[in-house]
Amino acid sequence: MEKWNQTSNDFILLGLLPQNQTGLLLLLLIIFVFVLACLGNSGMTVLIFLDPRLHTPMYFLLNQLSLMDLMYISTTVPKMATNFLSGQNGISFLGCGVQMFFFVTLACSEGLLLVSMAYDRFVAICHPLHYPIHMSKSRCVKMIIGTWTLGSIHSLGYTIYTLHLPYCRSRAINHFFCEVPTMLPLVCMNTWVYEYTIFGSTIVFLLLPFLGITASYGRVLFAVFHMRSKDGRKKAFTTCSTHLTVVTFYYAPFVYTYLWPRSLCSPTEDKSLAVFYTILTPMLNPIIYSLRNKEVLGAMGILCGMFSPRKK
Numbered sequence: 001m002e003k004w005n006q007t008s009n010d011f012i013l014l015g016l017l018p019q020n021q022t023g024l025l026l027l028l029l030i031i032f033v034f035v036l037a038c039l040g041n042s043g044m045t046v047l048i049f050l051d052p053r054l055h056t057p058m059y060f061l062l063n064q065l066s067l068m069d070l071m072y073i074s075t076t077v078p079k080m081a082t083n084f085l086s087g088q089n090g091i092s093f094l095g096c097g098v099q100m101f102f103f104v105t106l107a108c109s110e111g112l113l114l115v116s117m118a119y120d121r122f123v124a125i126c127h128p129l130h131y132p133i134h135m136s137k138s139r140c141v142k143m144i145i146g147t148w149t150l151g152s153i154h155s156l157g158y159t160i161y162t163l164h165l166p167y168c169r170s171r172a173i174n175h176f177f178c179e180v181p182t183m184l185p186l187v188c189m190n191t192w193v194y195e196y197t198i199f200g201s202t203i204v205f206l207l208l209p210f211l212g213i214t215a216s217y218g219r220v221l222f223a224v225f226h227m228r229s230k231d232g233r234k235k236a237f238t239t240c241s242t243h244l245t246v247v248t249f250y251y252a253p254f255v256y257t258y259l260w261p262r263s264l265c266s267p268t269e270d271k272s273l274a275v276f277y278t279i280l281t282p283m284l285n286p287i288i289y290s291l292r293n294k295e296v297l298g299a300m301g302i303l304c305g306m307f308s309p310r311k312k
Helices: 021-050 057-086 093-126 128-134 137-163 180-186 192-224 230-259 267-291 294-307
Strands: 011-013
Touching (some): 011 057, 021 267, 093 137, 093 192, 137 192, 180 267, 192 230
């Protein structure tokens, strides 16, 4: 591990990839995934904005998910790629704080947003007659504002506290971005209180929402199997299975990383799991929601038809 320069407050990110040809090939793959994620999420956001038929609570929430994923992957990948290509692994103290703030904000906000999306589907399928009341546009806006507000406040507290910890052992973070658990081993004071705080907040923002979403979709699937309409049953089942796929792929690596004892985790495991929720999930979300959603596919077809050249 590299020595800490006493005259500098900057950190060093040891990175994800080896500095060789294999690392370069993996970086090109990650950049390709990054481009797909940016195109997919920005395209989904524009599509929902342009098509009036998608101006419903379900798609307003999906629009926010795409926006969060777009910001999410942009928080980590550009800096990682820049460091690898330049050979300079440093990140400024302020840059580390900014990266940490946005990462925690988006992680918490997306976790809460997925709860809102599960509630939306629960009401739509189990209580369709009450849907306009329980999921009005004003309530949808309040849910969205609430997710961003809670995520930002929670992140601000963690970021300020983490950056005020005394780092006297090293400034080398064995990760590809500034993530709280990987920075704690560098602190020269006992951090058990802070670690238990992280444990508690993970339960509140990740584990409990995940269990709640799972229970909600279990109730929804039970209702789906009792539907009389075959088409309605198929559509509802597709929607629920899509949401469950996204939820599991997002929550599972997070819960493992933040709840598993640090003594049993290795830096390699931390970085590998982080790839799932920082790089792969933002790419998969727009693909899963677009390819398995007839309304989105229909809107894409209409939009493509509007911009395609007409035959004379």
